[in-house]
Amino acid sequence: MTNIIDQIKSEILLETGTNELEILEFYIDEESRHGQESRLYFGMNVAKVMQVIENPNLKPRDYAQNPCFLGTIGLRDHIVPIIDLSIWLGVQRKTDAGDIIIITEFSKSVQGFLVSGVTEITRFQWKEVVPPGRFISHLGSKAIVGMVYAKDHFIQLLDLEHIISDLDPHSSMDTWRTTVRAQTQYRALIVDDSETIREIIRRNMEAANFKTKLLDNGQQALDYLKELGKTGAAEGKGIFEYIDIVISDIEMPLLDGYTLTKHIKQDPYLQKIPVILYSSLITTELRHKGESVGADDQVSKPDLDEMAARAIKLIEEKLALV
Secondary structure, eight states, rough: HHHHHHHHGGGSSTTTOOOOOEEEEEEEEEOOTTSSEEEEEEEGGGGEEEEEEEEEOOOOOTHHHHHEEEEEEEEEEEEEEEEEEEHHOOOOOOTTTTEEEEEEEEEEEEEEEEEEEEEEEEEEEEGGOOOOGGGGSSSOOGGGEEEEEETEEEEEEEEEHHHHHHOOOGGOGOOOOOOOOOOOOEEEEOOOOOOOHHHHHHHHHHHHHHEEEEESSHHHHHHHHHHHHHHHHTTTTHHHHHHEEEEEEESSSEHHHEHHHHHHHHSSTTTSOOOEEEEOOTTTTHHHHHHHHSSSSEEGGGEEEHHHHHHHHHHHHHHHHO
């Protein structure tokens, strides 16, 4: 377990804009009704992992409002709620004294997930991550954002934010409403592999007088922008005749937000488009990653209600220079 923690600490060395992802691979041992056992593999972004610890004998509580909740533990300066991931996924986990807890930090909150064990940290290209599509697991489908093949098995990548939002409705972004409105209608390209988040941002941006275009991942967005570039060259028009801003998630299959931004800022035709990156990964410590690829602004997911106002400010600043 010490080796895993050392690897986690070295994650910061992963170069930004190379379209790479490092995941902590872990598993849940499932025991079927017929006594047969199988191992289900999952993954989460290493950047969200604080620590991996042994289970201090936490057990389900009969009086808990949600059966997933196992109680809390004290860790550093945090009181950390612990969630039995197998219960949320609907998996009959084989009980084992060797269960471990993965402590995570994202979206300005700290929580732990009880699983059967961890295997290793593996580096992939985002282009290797396949959107779930028809391969989606029977498990909590909205929480599976992608799949990647490793050695002799598939790893299902989890949307931890969706799980937390499901368990704590008060943390849901669906209640957010913008309070600003642009005097002129602007055009925004919104890029996110989560349909739920895309719709939340679309609704708020359109309420702020934006016309929106929604795409699923960075590769789709880059292809779309390249086509705009061809159209602009043929018609003799600049990029601001077609689009005013790009708003993109960071973690996406095929092409991540960092790499999308890097491509935009290195393209002579596209480079003046303001780009806002958003993610639960955006913290004071990791903000330099977005800055290194030229992002004009970065918004943490808990602050998405500020998106419209920050987009309007950026667009007006850019247009003043054109």
